[in-house]
């Protein structure tokens with residue numbers, strides 16, 4: 001099994017990524033850390049606790065991560081995820097406690113106590129991971145790699161150039177992309193192809209459990225924002241960072257040298273990929289560019305069904 005630490009800003013697609021991670025026999029989830037992003041840290045932490053309660057995986061350590069980016073002013077995404085960060089269906093009240101340590105310190109502890117290197121799976125702004133790397137550079141050897149949702153070689157979504165997670169904390173992203181650690185990047189190039197159609201929502205709902213109804217309602221809520229932009233389905237971004245570890249065979253991946261723009265009049269937060277090898281630099285990331293969409297949807301439906309059986 002691959003040991004992982006999840007780190008996100010739930011967020012409907014973060015929640016589905018975590019659901020998938022816990023349902024994947026390939027993964028051993030060692031801990032979860034929240035970060036401000038889609039909503040305030042208070043809200044994303046509350047959502048983390050509600051998701052863990054809903055999934056019934058209460059034994060996993062949870063900690064509250066960074067309340068704001070390293071340098072930048074906070075940005076939230078209420079237009080996408082609602083004011084709570086996880087609007088839509090009613091959820092059970094949180095019935096799990098937080099570890100007292102800050103998120104980056106829980107990560108450090110989990111890395112130290114692991115017998116083997118651990119993958120980090122951030123699906124929000126990269127503030128916690130950067131904080132960990134800056135505070136504990138000696139723990140890099142304990143990190144197997146970073147499988148992240150963020151960026152986009154060919155476009156942004158929050159600005160024309162920048163994807164939301166990288167735009168919120170470009171300085172943190174720069175720490176991550178210059179860390180020398182193995183990076184799997186699931187950016188918009190692939191996640192915009194990882195869309196889930198209304199007919200797929202009904203496949204999820206047809207699983208027939210209360211959890212399936214909640215996930216179908218999450219997908220409906222998340223889709224509403226995108227439908228207004230002209231999408232045929234919901235681009236369910238964050239679970240692709242999980243799939244990159246569990247089912248890499250359904251992704252098309254290209255090694256690329258990727259730099260994060262931290263200045264730029266129009267392009268702060270862009271992930272600049274050296275597609276033509278112009279820099280002469282060696283690749284620092286394996287960038288996912290394509291996905292077998294049907295296989296992806298099947299994995300999500302199977303993951304929802306897993307809880308019904310379990």
Ligand code: BDR
Nearest residue numbers: 011013077123164165237
């Ligand atoms: C990313 O931004 C958030 O709204 C989603 O949760 C995802 O992590 C997509 O740009």
Ligand code: CA
Nearest residue numbers: 011014123124
């Ligand atoms: Ca997210």
